[in-house]
Amino acid sequence: MTKRLEGIELLDFMLRVSRQMAESHSLAPLLAYTIDQVLTLVGAERGYIVLKNGDGSIDLRIRRDNKGNDLTGTTDEISSSVLEEVVQTGVAVVLSDAMRDPQFGHAISVMTLRLRSIMCVPLVTRNRTIGAIYVENRSIRGRFRESDLAPLQLFANQAAIAIENTELIENLKIANEHLTELDELKNNFIILISHELKTPLTAVSTNTQLMNMIIEKAGLQNDPMLSRTAANLDKATGRMQHVIDEIVQFFRIASGQLELAINKIRLCDVILPVVNNLVTVCEERKLTIEVAEDIKRLPLIDADSRQLKVVFQNIIGNAVKYTPDGGEIKIEASCVEDRIEIAVKDTGIGVPFEEQKRVFDMFHVLGSLSTHSTSKIAYRGGGFGLGLPIARGIVEAHRGCVRLESHGYDEVLLPGTTCTVTLPCFVPEPEAI
Numbered sequence: 082m083t084k085r086l087e088g089i090e091l092l093d094f095m096l097r098v099s100r101q102m103a104e105s106h107s108l109a110p111l112l113a114y115t116i117d118q119v120l121t122l123v124g125a126e127r128g129y130i131v132l133k134n135g136d137g138s139i140d141l142r143i144r145r146d147n148k149g150n151d152l153t154g155t156t157d158e159i160s161s162s163v164l165e166e167v168v169q170t171g172v173a174v175v176l177s178d179a180m181r182d183p184q185f186g187h188a189i190s191v192m193t194l195r196l197r198s199i200m201c202v203p204l205v206t207r208n209r210t211i212g213a214i215y216v217e218n219r220s221i222r223g224r225f226r227e228s229d230l231a232p233l234q235l236f237a238n239q240a241a242i243a244i245e246n247t248e249l250i251e252n253l254k255i256a257n258e259h260l261t262e263l264d265e266l267k268n269n270f271i272i273l274i275s276h277e278l279k280t281p282l283t284a285v286s287t288n289t290q291l292m293n294m295i296i297e298k299a300g301l302q303n304d305p306m307l308s309r310t311a312a313n314l315d316k317a318t319g320r321m322q323h324v325i326d327e328i329v330q331f332f333r334i335a336s337g338q339l340e341l342a343i344n345k346i347r348l349c350d351v352i353l354p355v356v357n358n359l360v361t362v363c364e365e366r367k368l369t370i371e372v373a374e375d376i377k378r379l380p381l382i383d384a385d386s387r388q389l390k391v392v393f394q395n396i397i398g399n400a401v402k403y404t405p406d407g408g409e410i411k412i413e414a415s416c417v418e419d420r421i422e423i424a425v426k427d428t429g430i431g432v433p434f435e436e437q438k439r440v441f442d443m444f445h446v447l448g449s450l451s452t453h454s455t456s457k458i459a460y461r462g463g464g465f466g467l468g469l470p471i472a473r474g475i476v477e478a479h480r481g482c483v484r485l486e487s488h489g490y491d492e493v494l495l496p497g498t499t500c501t502v503t504l505p506c507f508v509p510e511p512e513a514i
Contacts, residue, residue, distance in 0.1 A: 091232055092291055094122065095239070102243035103283035106250050112143040115240045116214070120147045123200065123225065123233055125216035127152065129159055131168065132204075132212035132244070139168050139212065160185065163201050164215055171210045173202040173234060175225050198224035202234050204241035207322070211241055235290060242283050249325060256332040285321065289314040330391070331467045334474030341385040341478055348423065348504075349377045351386050352412065355393045359401060366406045370397075376414040379421055382506050388475045395468035396425050396483075396500050403498065404429035416506075420481075424501045431496040432487040440485055441473045472502075480505050 098118045105111035116128040127146050131139045144152040144159075162185050163174055176182050176199040185199075198218040203210045214237050218224040292311050301307050333339045356370050363370055400410045408428040415422045432440060469485075476483045481504040488496035 092295070095232075095235060096287060096291060098236070099239045099243075099283060099287040102240060103246070103287075105243065105247055108244065108247050108251065109143075111243060111247050113145070115243075116143055116145045117149060119214055119216060119233070119236060120145065122236060123216055123229055124218075125198075125200070125224070126218045127159075127216065129215040130204075130212065131164055131215070133168055133210060139164060142212075159215060159217070160196055160199060163199055164213055167201045167203050167213045167215075168210055171203045171205060173200075173230050175200045175227055175230055177225065200225045200229060200233060202230065202237045204237050204244065206238075206241040206245050211245065214240070235294075238290070239283065239287055242286055246283060246325075249329065253328070253332065256335070285314055285318045289318060327467045327471065331471050331474070334471060334478070339388075339474065339478050341388060343383050343385055345381045346384050346386045346389075347377075347381060348379050348389070348414070348421065351389045352376060352393050352397075352423070355390060355397055356412070359397065362401060366401075368401060368404060368406065368408055368410065370410045371412070373411070373413045376412065376423070379414055379416060380506055382421060382504060384479055384504065385475075389479075392472040392475050392483075392502065393423075393425075395472045396502065399468060399500070400425050400427035400429065400498070403427065403431075405495065408495070419506045420503055421506060422501055422503050424499055426497065426499045428495055428497045430492050431490045431498055432485065433490040434487075437485055437487060441469050441483070476502055476504065 102111060102115060105114065112130050116130055119125070120128045125147065127144070129141060129144045131141050134140055141159075146152060163176070166172075166185075167174055174185075176185065176196075196217060196219060199215070200217075201213055201215040204212040204214065214233070216225075216233075289311060292307070292314065296302055296304070296307050296311065353372065353376075356372055359370065362368070397410070397412070404410060404427045410428075411424075411426045413424045413426065415424075469483075473483050481502065483500065483502050485498060485500050487498040490496070
C-alpha cells in the first residue's frame with residue numbers, strides 16, 4: 082500500500098506539482114502529468130479526468146493507471162453516476178465500497194464493474210465547475226477515507242487553474258493568428274504582459290492557499306503580519322485574474338465572438354451598483370460622484386445588463402483614475418426620441434487633443450509605458466489600455482456608440498473629460514438577407 086503524504090511532505094509535493102503545472106502551455110501533456118501525480122498522491126490504481134463542455138455534457142479527456150499507461154476502452158468502464166453527480170453538484174464523493182453504497186450501489190456501472198473504493202472531486206475555478214478528477218481501487222475495499230478528500234481537493238483546485246490558464250493560452254494563440262497586421266500594437270502588448278504578469282497566477286494562488294493552511298494549523302490566525310501577507314497574496318491573485326479576464330473579453334470582441342443576453346433592463350440598475358462599489362475609494366480620495374435623478378426615470382431598454390456593467394465600470398473607473406483627489410464626477414442622462422445618452426463628466430486632467438481619437442484603440446495607454454503603474458482606481462493608475470476599447474465594443478454590439486470630449490490636457494487647470502454612451506431603446510431585429 083502506498084504511503085500517504087502528510088504534513089510538510091504533502092505541502093512540498095503540492096508546491097512542486099503546482100509549479101510544474103503552471104509551466105505547461107499545452108492541455109494534453111498537462112492532463113497526463115496531473116493524473117499521474119494524483120495517482121501518486123492518493124495511491125489509486127486508476128485515474129480519470131473529465132472536462133465539462135459548453136453544453137453541460139462531460140468529456141472524458143484522459144484515463145491512466147498507476148504505472149503511467151493509457152487505458153483503452155469506453156467511458157462505461159467508470160461510474161458515470163458518480164461523475165455526473167460531482168460535476169453537476171460541485172460536491173466531492175468518497176466511497177469505501179461503492180457496491181454497498183445506498184446512493185450509488187444500484188448504478189449499472191457500479192454493479193457491472195464491481196467497483197470498490199472510489200473518490201471523485203470537482204475541478205472548480207472562480208466558483209465554476211469545469212470538470213472532475215476520478216480515482217478508484219477495484220481490488221481494495223476501504224482504500225479511501227474522508228481525510229483523503231482535503232489533499233485531493235486542494236490539488237484539484239490548483240489543477241483547475243492550470244487547465245483554465247492552459248486553455249486560455251491556446252485560445253490566445255488562435256486569436257493572435259488573426260492579428261498579424263497589428264505588429265506594433267502587439268509589441269506594446271508584449272511589453273505590458275511582461276509588466277502585468279510577472280508572477281504566474283497559479284503560483285500566487287498556490288502560495289496563498291498553502292500559507293492559509295499553515296497559518297490555520299499553527300493557530301496563528303490573529304498574527305497581523307501573517308494575515309496581512311495572506312491578504313496581499315489574495316489581492317495579487319485577484320488583480321492578475323482581472324487582467325486575464327480583460328484580455329479574454331477584448332479578444333472575444335475583436336474576433337466577433339461577443340454574445341449578448343438581451344433582456345428588458347433599467348440603466349439605473351446597472352449604473353448605481355457600479356457607483357456604490359466605488360464609495361470606499363471615493364471616500365479615501367475625497368472624490369464626489371453625483372448621479373442625476375433622471376437616470377431612475379429612463380425607459381426600459383433591450384440590453385445585456387452584465388455586459389453594460391463592464392462598460393460603466395471602465396468609463397466611470399477612468400473618471401476616478403484621472404480625477405485628482407477632491408474632484409467631482411457627474412453622471413447625467415437624457416432621452417431623445419428612441420435613444421438614451423449617459424454622460425460621465427469629470428473634473429480631471431483631461432485628454433490631449435492629439436490622443437482623443439486614439440483612446441478607443443486597443444492597448445492605447447495615455448503617457449509613456451516607462452511610467453506605467455498597475456492600478457484600476459489610484460490617481461493616474463495604469464492598465465492594459467483595454468478598458469475603453471472593450472466599452473466601445475460592447476456598446477457597438479448594442480447598436481450604440483461611445484464618444485469622448487475634452488478641452489485638452491492640463492494638470493493645473495483640470496479641463497476635465499466627458500465620455501458619452503448612446504444606446505437605442507431597443508435592439509433592432511437583424512435584416513433579412
